[in-house]
Amino acid sequence: MTGFSTDWLALRESADHRSRNSNVADALQAHFGLRDTLRIVDLGSGTGSNLRGTADLLPTHQQWTLVDYDAALLSSARTALADWADSAQSVGENMQLKKGHLNLEVTFKVADLANDLDAALGETPDLVTASAFFDLVSPAAIGKIAQAVTKRRAAFCTVLTYNGIQQWVPRHPSDSALVSAYHHHQRSDKGFGPAAGPTAPAILADRFTASGYRVLEGDSPWNLKAPSDAALINELSRGYVRAVGEAGKVDAAAIEKWGARSITGSVVGHTDTLAFPGHNVFMDDPEDDDDDEVI
Numbered sequence: 001m002t003g004f005s006t007d008w009l010a011l012r013e014s015a016d017h018r019s020r021n022s023n024v025a026d027a028l029q030a031h032f033g034l035r036d037t038l039r040i041v042d043l044g045s046g047t048g049s050n051l052r053g054t055a056d057l058l059p060t061h062q063q064w065t066l067v068d069y070d071a072a073l074l075s076s077a078r079t080a081l082a083d084w085a086d087s088a089q090s091v092g093e094n095m096q097l098k099k100g101h102l103n104l105e106v107t108f109k110v111a112d113l114a115n116d117l118d119a120a121l122g123e124t125p126d127l128v129t130a131s132a133f134f135d136l137v138s139p140a141a142i143g144k145i146a147q148a149v150t151k152r153r154a155a156f157c158t159v160l161t162y163n164g165i166q167q168w169v170p171r172h173p174s175d176s177a178l179v180s181a182y183h184h185h186q187r188s189d190k191g192f193g194p195a196a197g198p199t200a201p202a203i204l205a206d207r208f209t210a211s212g213y214r215v216l217e218g219d220s221p222w223n224l225k226a227p228s229d230a231a232l233i234n235e236l237s238r239g240y241v242r243a244v245g246e247a248g249k250v251d252a253a254a255i256e257k258w259g260a261r262s263i264t265g266s267v268v269g270h271t272d273t274l275a276f277p278g279h280n281v282f283m284d285d286p287e288d289d290d291d292d293e294v295i
């Protein structure tokens with residue numbers, strides 16, 4: 001298991017929500033604007049941050065399935081969702097939430113997406129989503145997930161996929177050596193085979209385009225500044241130093257020096273990716289032999 005903690009996911013949630021790309025969010029909202037009800041599957045849901053960040057963009061009645069292989073995170077999701085909603089009720093294993101004008105039914109599914117993808121997706125999702133997930137996934141598994149989504153003709157929206165941009169304030173002479181080592185670590189196996197890491201956004205766009213989907217991408221970087229983001233910057237730099245150490249490409253003394261100063265800011269590049277089933281832009285009108293109509 002990749003071992004993400006409830007505390008880490010809670011610490012990053014507000015930065016994640018404010019960093020989302022507004023063009024991608026607007027296009028997602030517009031796509032389902034005429035619907036009343038939507039079935040959504042969230043891959044690698046953790047404690048449900050993506051539901052909390054996306055629900056406002058979607059129709060009034062939403063049926064969410066949160067999928068994660070970490071049962072403890074799904075259990076924390078129940079608490080976090082009950083705290084977030086205006087009212088929450090347990091209905092068997094599911095939850096019924098009200099938030100403003102929204103009615104949400106939430107199902108929790110413990111499943112390893114490396115092995116149980118079809119069962120996790122179910123047969124008829126309208127939308128498959130994820131947040132901060134796809135850089136953990138291998139290129140081959142991204143292809144399989146894209147295939148499973150496009151086979152179901154579902155829309156797809158994933159936010160906050162790491163795209164390789166990594167800057168720290170103040171700069172340090174070892175920055176580039178550490179970033180290279182970090183990217184080696186990013187490409188290590190996180191349960192799906194060697195991970196796509198920072199190449200994940202490009203692979204997602206490629207696989208969905210190849211399946212005839214229309215793809216829209218937008219940047220969603222974290223722009224973190226102390227003092228307001230100090231706790232997240234500290235935790236982020238600690239994890240960064242740990243990952244660089246595990247990569248074994250930079251000597252320990254250099255890593256220690258890099259981590260010893262006070263870090264006051266960080267930019268972490270992410271990409272949001274939206275993909276819709278393609279359709280013909282020209283439609284034959286049986287009443288009209290001459291012209292195609294642009295829709």
Ligand SMILES: C[S@@+](CC[C@H](N)C(=O)[O-])C[C@H]1O[C@@H](n2cnc3c(N)ncnc32)[C@H](O)[C@@H]1O
Nearest residue numbers: 009044045046049068069070112113114131132
């Ligand atoms: C960085 S966390 C993101 C969590 C959540 N989407 C968010 O934005 O807060 C990645 C999540 O993917 C889950 N995950 C990783 N590999 C998985 C797998 N093979 N099957 C199911 N879930 C997985 C982890 O347990 C974790 O909850």
